[in-house]
Amino acid sequence: MNTETSISTEEAILMAARKVFELKGFDGARMQEISDRARINRALLHYYFRTKEKMFERIFDEALERFMPLLSTWDQDLEECWEWKLKRFIITFITFLKTNSMLFLLREIIRKPELLVSKTEKHRKKLNKFVLYFDRLKQERLIRSDVDSRYIYVIIHSLCSFPLMNGIVFSYSLRISPKEYDELMTGYPEIISDLLIQLLKYQKN
Amino acid sequence: MNTETSISTEEAILMAARKVFELKGFDGARMQEISDRARINRALLHYYFRTKEKMFERIFDEALERFMPLLSTWDQDLEECWEWKLKRFIITFITFLKTNSMLFLLREIIRKPELLVSKTEKHRKKLNKFVLYFDRLKQERLIRSDVDSRYIYVIIHSLCSFPLMNGIVFSYSLRISPKEYDELMTGYPEIISDLLIQLLKYQKN
DNA sequence: TTACTTTTTAACAGAATTGTTAAAATACTA
DNA sequence: TAGTATTTTAACAATTCTGTTAAAAAGTAA
Structure with a gap:
């Protein structure tokens, strides 16, 4: 061969x-x-x-293997301040999602939930790094402590994932072309990074 | 009959x-x-x-017809303060999404983009109410003016839609059962309403 | 050129699925 | 009970799709 x-x-x-x-x-x-x-x-x-099945499995596995490492970066570079860490995560994640369809994963997982469990067992342990990290930030009074870290997780991920996967609908709703929407979205990571930092920052009073 | x-x-x-x-x-x-x-x-x-096609069309149309009216509530009850309006929207929208799958719409629209255009023409005009409303709030110095209203639109919708459609994945990532995730999510609308209000409120300095 | 690998062609079998039909069975109503 | 509307049964045609095969063609390297 x-x-x-x-x-x-x-x-x-x-x-x-x-x-x-x-x-x-x-x-x-x-x-x-x-x-x-x-x-x-x-x-x-x-x-x-x-078979089609085998080909799909290969594609799905590769997609997951690209995806999972992004979720376990919260215990790296611990000397870096949380604002930078957050900002870097958001920018990296959104950049990643531009060429990696989250909708694809979600659709197939909903069709066949076993896919999620069987294919991610080896990553399972690493999944709580986010919550551990943010709980620590709260202890250290670096961020506000009145919002459950799991909500923070959901909020950050929603803000990163949905604008891209729902692009068609958003561009239609905002009455701009998909191209204009893409252009609008170039500024988006910066904006939500800054907003999230403002929001999470520890409030003195 | x-x-x-x-x-x-x-x-x-x-x-x-x-x-x-x-x-x-x-x-x-x-x-x-x-x-x-x-x-x-x-x-x-x-x-x-x-035919299957006709049945699908009926289901899809009905889903859109339930969905679209929610998006054009921003010019109603204008005497109501924007905080209440926002909170009410979020709670209504999330409640709605619990029994109306956004993923369904999205998946089919991506499969066949014509669905979006052909089925929503009559609602198209109403879709800019959000931006108009929020631009007005900025003029009146009720909310901060440094964030494009279209970003605000994307942010609010992402925070409402994604946590529900991505429930399986989030519950897996947070290592809680789907049931526990649902319970966690009961407090979610309140939380993000409050956070968004904090974030958007006009900053005096 | 020769030997070998990769790719195409063309045909086919088998399975799954949609949609149709006619006749029988059942349920409802006057 | 008789008549009508609804539902089931069972069989079938047509189509689409997956997966296989054998032989030919094209490409590559010694």
């Missing part, structure tokens, strides 16, 4: 598959559409990935 | 269809599963709704 051509073909297939699965979901995706996008034929598709 | 039994059967079908479409999406939904849920047989399903 010539590894080089195989890999580029395999990569073409994976890129195409990812795109189609993200757009249409597992049930709506068609092997034909994937092979069209990869500019190969359907026989070759099955030659590289035996 | 005996209208009463028909309506109850039709309603059973619609309820079942809605549930299945919300869970599986159009492509993943099976007529068999819908008729099972409605406790009737597949022949009767087609007797009431000729």
Whole structure:
């Protein structure tokens, strides 16, 4: 087997598959559409990935493996102040989400909840780092202590994730083009970083 | 035709269809599963709704028709202070979203973007009420003027919508059961109302 | 050129799904 | 009870999609 051509073909297939699965979901995706996008034929598709199921699993796993590490950064660079940490997280996360569809993951998890449990067991332990970190910030009186850290978690993630996955709807609701919406959103990470910092900062009185 | 039994059967079908479409999406939904849920047989399903397509259209339209009115409440009760207005919106919206899947709409719109345009034309005009209202609040120096009203729109909607549609993932990430997450979320509308009010309130200095 | 690998072509089997139909069974109403 | 409307049963046609196969074609490297 010539590894080089195989890999580029395999990569073409994976890129195409990812795109189609993200757009249409597992049930709506068609092997034909994937092979069209990869500019190969359907026989070759099955030659590289035996079944649609296996191909999906690969795409889904890779998506999760890209995603999970982002969630366990809260115990790194502990000397960094929380404002910077937060800001950096938000910018990194939003940048990441521009090329990684959260909706894809969510849709498939809702279709088949086992996907979440089976594929993330090894990351499970790391998931409480956020809450630990923010509870600590409260103890140290660096941030306000009257908001449950789990709410803070939900708030930050909602503010990062939803504007991107709901882009079509938001741009329609705001009566601007998707392009204009994208442009509007370039300033968004800065804005919410600053707002969240204002909001969370410990209030002296 | 005996209208009463028909309506109850039709309603059973619609309820079942809605549930299945919300869970599986159009492509993943099976007529068999819908008729099972409605406790009737597949022949009767087609007797009431000729095709899957037509049934879906009905479900989707109804979902949009429930949804859209919520977005055009910003020019009602103008004597009410903006804090109350905001709080009322948030509570109403979140309550609504508990029984109306935003993910369903989003998934189908992404699958087939025409759905959004074709089905909401008549509501399109009303969609700028939010921005108009908040721009006015800024003029009157009731809220801070350094945040684009469109960002405020995105922020409020993200904070309302995402925690519910991402419930499975959040409860997993926070390592609590879905039930515990629901309980946690009962306090959520109050919290974000208050936080948003703090954040938006006009700052004297 | 030769040997080998990759890719295409074209055909097909099998399964799942949608939608239809006719006749029988059941439920309802006058 | 008789007549009407609703629902079930069971079978079927048509289509779409997945996955397989064998042989041919094209590409690559020695």
